[in-house]
Amino acid sequence: MSDKIMMSGNEAIARGVWEAGVHVAAAYPGTPSTEILENIGTLFKDDIYCEWSVNEKVAFEVAAGASIGGARAFCAFKHVGMNVATDPIFSMGYAGVNGGLVFVTADDPGCWSSQNEQDNRWYGPHTKIAMLEPSDSQECLDFVKAAYELSERFDTPVMIRVTTRVCHSKSLVQTGDRKDVDVIKYERNPSKFALLPATAIARHPVREKLLAEMEEYSYDCPFNRVEETEGAAIGVITSGISYQHAREAFGKKASYLKLGLTYPVCGKLVREFCEKYDTLYVIEENDPYLELQVKALGFTGIHGKDLVPACNELNAAVLRRAIFNEEPGESYHVEATAPARPPTMCAGCPHRGFFLSLSKVLDKVVPAGDIGCYGLGTQAPFNGFGFSLCMGAGFSTLVGLSQALKRQSDPRKALGMVGDSTFFHSGITSLIDIVSSESNVIACVLDNSITAMTGHQENPGTARNLMGQSSPVVDIIALVKACGIDEDHLRVVDPLDISAMDAALRDGIEANGPFVIVTKRPCVLIKEVARANGKRHAVIDPEKCIGCRMCMSAACPAIAFKDGRSMISEGSGCIGCGLCTQLCRFGAISIVEE
């Protein structure tokens, strides 16, 4: 086993992309998919053109363009990211490919870092695109490579569906070498790729025929396999990570039909398997995707979601309880409880200043949130916004919200926030809508110069790209102005300058018509920023501190309140951002550089 390497599913996917001879890869970051492109950017950029695209739709279109042009292409996103990309995905489902085209959807059962648990397996039949589901890192690598062969053989994009526990689990992987794949010559072929109505209606039966051929192939597909256990009376049909949990829970009590190709599902294989066993279970996380297909084949007595929870992640213990009524074993109990430890904004986080000021005007504005670190601002003590939906909605919902507030004579103004990366992703189009509808709202771009929440990916504002090259900076303020916001309706502030931040919000509340605030200060975790901060930190003079707790209103993890006084302990992560020094009325806090 020593020649194998421990790899996460994401690392193995990246390796598989490289080994498959891929030429172009694009993605927008999103947990749990982010490390796929990060690894390609770090390890394989000499062989693969790769980029962080501005959003998932753009990423898929970059890959689609490469495929149509004859190159092998790859794209990745998280499950909700796929929603953004589905417009071109459906079209490519009809058109098919030139060079192999494979994309990953990384679903997040358990909502570890997401706004829902949507089960993207439904996108297989919905887009009419072949789907593979690996269940460990070795399969991630193997399936990606095989997906390119399938893509070119059956003229279809191939979707690889993984979940958090596949992406972020490590297991041993046998790697291989890169295959040299020539780019196929691009030739004009409008009857396949120019999807005007006449082309599309002609492509539809072609696609249906190819799907039928794929289902025929699926009987021999090496990724669908029966694991027979001698004497077992139970049959389990499963796929992806659920296969691993089923193996743990059922052990030698069952035989398994382990499906790797889960769209199209091989009816013949399922039928043959089901006919052999008296008791049958479909074990799958979240929705009854396989279960409904098995039932449609006539096996209506099969157990699935009547026993296995549809909500949250599975593990072997959950299955043992659901199937065998087995309670977990004994553990230990103590009276003490662990304190809540939610993720919080870091010490020195620029968003803290924004939310501190916002929390003072909550009687004058109704805030909308978005996806990013600033999502943490909804928590106490800031209680920064009451709703957030998806990327870009922090701006576009303001148009409708302001109308609703007006119609109920609520004098408060709608205020929304998006980050720099989110602004590029889908905030720009929303801002254009705000401007063209002349909505009386405040739109805030919280620019911290990085895509922070997912772990610091480059974006069009960072002057550097995924391949480590310098790249032109797309100027957010110039864009805001170009969308139609004039100087009078624009404020650019340092969010940690409390009086400036307060003033910008005040101006926004008093203004009429669309108003934009851009807060500019880089994330403290950016290496260069941390280096520049050096050893700067705040100190609190215990002689001057009277214990009024004003500094505590910043909810900074670096400040503790002990024995009636505020204090900043060593190792607290304080970077001397100075927010608390502005809050102290007694001059007790100062910034030192040693």
Next chain:
Amino acid sequence: MTKSILLIGVGGQGTILISRILSAGFARMGYDVKMSEIHGMSQRGGSVTTMIRYGDEVSSPNFGEAEADIIISFEKSEAIRALPQLKKGGTVITDDYEILSVPVLTGASSYPHDALEQLRAVVPNTIIIEAFKAAEKLGNSRCQNIVLLGKFVKTMGLDEKADWKELVAENVPPRTVDINLKAYELGYNM
């Protein structure tokens, strides 16, 4: 027989690095190994867990309640949070170190300062060390994880089965190899 280890700490404490070293060690010992991390929002000062499972053949990378053979905790109250995951007869190795969460700092939540006395009273195999303090004294508090690793290897009697120092040296940043090897020794001899 598959063994299950739960590592728990606070985002930024280096739980993932020690998990990487441990799983590389088990792989070198000839075991099948799986390790499951959770990334994302929890990194921002939240509670983070990593699970490692090793044995002849491992299926699930993660596990549920009362299934951990060993818990390695980087922070006092996090050991309490992880306790329901521990099997009867299992072992807890925990640092005595406290990190107050924001709800504690703002007074919305209280901190169980006597957590470890309670833990010791009910879990016979409780091992408490001052890994953070030792690492700080050594000159880099970030070596806390490697001090804990040393203690774990000694406690589990794994020192003969893999060259752990070599594994440490291979996995830590090159400039920190020496101090981390010292941290390992320190933990091992605690």
